[in-house]
Amino acid sequence: DQQVKQNSPSLSVQEGRISILNCDYTNSMFDYFLWYKKYPAEGPTFLISISSIKDKNEDGRFTVFLNKSAKHLSLHIVPSQPGDSAVYFCAASAMDNFNKFYFGSGTKLNVKP
């Protein structure tokens, strides 16, 4: 039973436009959320995080939005660049089991030049 879901396996965006990657979760105990980026043959690298006390966190071109009532988070990349092409995973953990992270299945982003 997947507690974190990324329903879009792939997304294609033109360079310079906005990329929006979505993630839904089912466990209302989750209070910390992260996005990772993964290139082929490498491990995931941390991108940005957000705790449940916030609804937005921004870091340069990357912004994560959290909608707790909808149990939904999204990652916005603007402007998108070809180097952003990778697989993006969202992950979540709960305060009562903070070391256990649940990952979505990933969305493959392709940014076209």
Next chain:
Amino acid sequence: GAGVSQSPRYKVAKRGQDVALRCDPISGHVSLFWYQQALGQGPEFLTYFQNEAQLDKSGLPSDRFFAERPEGSVSTLKIQRTQQEDSAVYLCATGTSEYEQYFGPGTRLTVT
């Protein structure tokens, strides 16, 4: 080295063989995680160490899976009597706290 390293990078095992996968953490990182990533899926939590203590092994799928970190640094994930369903990429991640994870490149295990 600067990052988390894992060895071997690729491992082919015949069904029934035992395998040992190694993770070398970033120096000073007290937290260490093992994940299993099946094809087309996200990483799935296996186990967590804080220094040498294995604080959570709830994700280990069966008693054929065993992990250790005897001196609080290098960790080994051992899989006994491998089965085809064990074929996956095994990822190690380390950090200075439970909230921080730097991933290694993974070991791709193929059981034939």
